[in-house]
Amino acid sequence: MAGRCLIAAYYFPPAGGGGVQRISKFIKYAGRAGWQFTVVTGDKDNSQIPEDSSQIDEIKPFCRVLPVSVSAIHTKAGVKSTFFTRWMSAFFYIPDVRKKWARKAEDQIIALFNQDTYDCVLISSPPYSLAQLAARLSRQLPVPVILDMRDPWSTNPYKIHPTPFHLWLDRALEFKAVKNIRFGISAYQTLIDFYQKNIKGFGKAEWRWIPNGFDEEDFSAIGTSSFNDNGLHIGFSGTFYSHLNHPEPLFKAMALLNEKGKNSIPGKRIIFHHIGRASIDVQSLALKYGLRDQVILHGYQPHVECLKILNRMNAFVFFLDDHHKNSANTIGGKVYEYLKLKKPVLAVVPENGEAAKLINSTCSGVVVSYHDVQAIVRTLETWLNRSPDLKFENIEAYTRQNLSGKMLDFINFCLDRK
Structure with a gap:
């Protein structure tokens, strides 16, 4: 039904x-199935996220x-800030800085229900204040209120907890909200398992795991160009933070390969491309390891332009520091676009985490520990000599059209059951 x-x-x-695409792509495909949407969203003037208008026309x-x-x-807590400024934001605002906005959005939603008729409400979180909003609306509205968790909450490795008290309070707020939400979706199976284990009475049967993915239609006009040299061009798309996904292990490996290359691999070298923003000085890090000419920074690019750059790569890489206790709980949305492009993925991630499971189950790359630089060296040295033979299985399961259908089925x- 629509x-x-x-x-x-x-x-x-x-x-x-x-993070924007999960909802916008759902609207695109559910809209084609006859659904209509009203979206209450933030004022763009208060957002630190760069604009990309390419998705507006399709929805x-x-x-x-x-x-x-x-x-x-x-709070200066955006990705261009230092770890300290993000730490300060986390110290003073629990669960995040959007509590005031969530309260005003709640007033807007109640007013809309007084004016019109809706079949359901879908709440996208983070910000985690919106999960609290979903709990409040679940008690107030006569229709199903569905929480869509794009990321974990207190177990999110990117979320900073300045003290044990902050973690305790953040988790208490999380458990209180989830207890009062009947219907939920998570992009990560580990989050649903965590709730089932730790929240008494959690209704797992009324939650669904629906991962992130890629939109095949975005790839229709990205071209087929590649670099005309003898290098191995490796791309990373996304934000580099000051912790968890630092690229230093790769740069160490590249420096070691440069030393070996003087004798064993003449004329071949690795070129690393970063498309996105960073809260670290990537260029200075490159200079530290003698990689001035082997690190190319493209900056933030609109989605389609980003895909065009990625399509020129020979391989992809992403990072999650396995010394962080929660690093197994996330993946990163751009990884699914790597799968679509069907080029080798070097996953420098925990070997038992969500990211490793995705790469291994799709036969799309190699998983190595973040701290095993020699394993990174061996993998890259092999790839410099020959492209790995990978099967790229079950990639179609992660199309946005397929995933939107699953979300509609759950709605x-x-x-x-309302």
Whole structure:
């Protein structure tokens, strides 16, 4: 059945970034199936996310967008900030800086229900204040309220907890919210398992694992060009933070290969490309390891332009420091686009985590520990000599069209049980 859905998503086009696409691509494909959407979202003037208007046209026929404005809290906690400024933001704002916005969005949603009819509400989190919003709306509205967790909450390795008390309070807020939410979706199976283990009465049967993915239509006009040299061009798309996904292990391996290459691999070298933003000085790190001419920084690019650059690569890489206790709980949305391009993926990640399971189950690359630089060296040296033979299995399971269908199936499941 087709219906009308009210969505609360702080990040929404024209804001860019991978987190925006999960909801916008769902609207695109559910809209083609007859659904109509009203989206309550943040004021773009208060967002630190770069704009990317490329997704607006494909969803415009299916939704109306209602920005909600509040006075901005200037914490300098964006990705261009240092770890310290992000730490300060986490110290003073639990669970995050969007609590005030979530309260105003709640007023807007209640007003919309007084004016019109909707079949369900879908809440996209993070910000985690919106998960709290979902819990409040679950008690107030006569229709199913569905929480879509794009990332883990207290177990998110990117989320900073300045003290044990902050972690305790953040988790208490998380458990309280989830207890009061009947229907939920998670991009990560480990989050659902965590809730089942730790929250008494958690209704796993009314939650679904629906991962992130890629939109095949985005790849229709990206070309087929490649680099005309003898190098191995390796790409990473996304944000480099000051912890967890630092590229230093790769740079160490590249420096070691440069030393070996003087004798064993003449004329061949690795070129690393970064498309995105960084809270670290990647260029200075490159200079530290003598890689001035082997690190290319493209900066933030609109989604289609990013795909064009990625398509020129010979391989891809991403990082998760396995010394961080929660690093097994995440993947990164761009990885699914690596799968679509069907080029080898070097996953420098925990060997028992969500990311490793994805790479191994799709036969799309090699998994090595973040701290095993010699394993990175061996893998890259092999790839310099010959491209690995990979099967790239079950990639179609991660198309946005397929995943949107699963989300619609779950919404209909919820409607049957309201």
